[in-house]
Amino acid sequence: MPALAFALALLLADTPAAADAAQPAPAPAADSVDAPWPAGAPRGDYELVAWCYGALRGYVDLHDEVMPEVTRIESEFRKPGTKLADDLKVYADQQKQAKADLKRFQVALTAAEKASARPINTVGAEAVKKGHAIWTVTPSTPKARVAQEWMSWTLPSRCSATADSLHKRAVLMGPAFRGNGDETPAEAPAEAPATAAAAAPDAPSADAKPN
Template sequence: MATALLLALTMMGQAPVAPAATPPSDDYGYVAWCFGALGGYVDLYDQVMPEVTRIEKAFPGPDGVEASLKTYPEMRAQARTDMKIFTAAITAAERASPRPISEYGGAAVKKGRSVWTGADSANKARLAQVWMSWSPPGDCETRAKALEKRSNILGKALIYNAVKPVEPAPEPTVASMPEPEAAPPVEQAAPPEPVMTPAPSPAIEVETAIASPQASTKAEFVIDAADPKPCPGRLEV
């Protein structure tokens, strides 16, 4: 619808913006172009809404003015959601690419935003009419999701096939011996209290006299008849 309106306005010499630039054919460039074009649409919201409101009130739809005006904030919210999807796809593709492609993506974004070139100097009513009828290509979201999925798979394959450098083995470290812990002080036991023992009673010494009987022995003398000898001593009468 936007392309037809732009063509009609161009033929009348009243085209407010540049004709839609042809988006790149590859998915990465195409999604980047969609991001740029949709970003320009969101950025013009505050600028065109006063004129959009005037047009809706002048030409109310079958559901009334309030119902018509309610759709524009919803369209802006949906556009911001779609831009997050495009951003995720672009980021995944740049990470998975073996060579830098962000410069090419940036050029595609600028090409998409060029759809709205001349909006600042265009007639307010004409700009509002184009903005109200514009929408991004229907396959922007589909191609963005497909691009993100392929990029994530490719990124995992690149990580898997990458040769991991061999890291040198860490030098062995000698563990320091812990210092011996001081032995806990030994508590000295208190000396036992002296036990008071009763003094022994004085023993009664008993002297015992042991009498030894006097033994008297008498010497006996035998006279040998073959060799008689005088009897020693004296003869007692």
């Protein structure tokens, strides 16, 4: 290799750009809009947030019904040096966070519905029901299985980030809609709920488990 070409090769090898090019792309943050799409969730940010609302609503609704079995499981399978009260407090804290997230999702859904030039809440209501349906099970499902599924379930990481993004975009787009003469959102059919979040089904039975 000529001396000049060899020197250039050494120079390029020492530059940050060359070093960075060899590095793999960083993985998306756990709580981001680039996180994996939840299995079974509909496509579209508005539909996804509605689905997340339904799934989380079902999780919250099951709390009182599964906690006796959760307490039994936690009592029987204790790790040395741990306290039952500490573990039960974790579930209580998770409920507080879940209820806060429900409000967060509802705010985003309502903002999107108000900003939309056409009624979309019926689409959202269907997505809410689909999300809630992950907790639908047969009456023969053992209570222990339901409790174990409930204990291990976590809100998909894409939900919160997408809700925040949807809310921001809806707020920014709202003035544009009104500025074009659309002073109020188009009215939804009379039978439609005020918002998609209002369509969450009643709590499932205690014999329910997620799909």
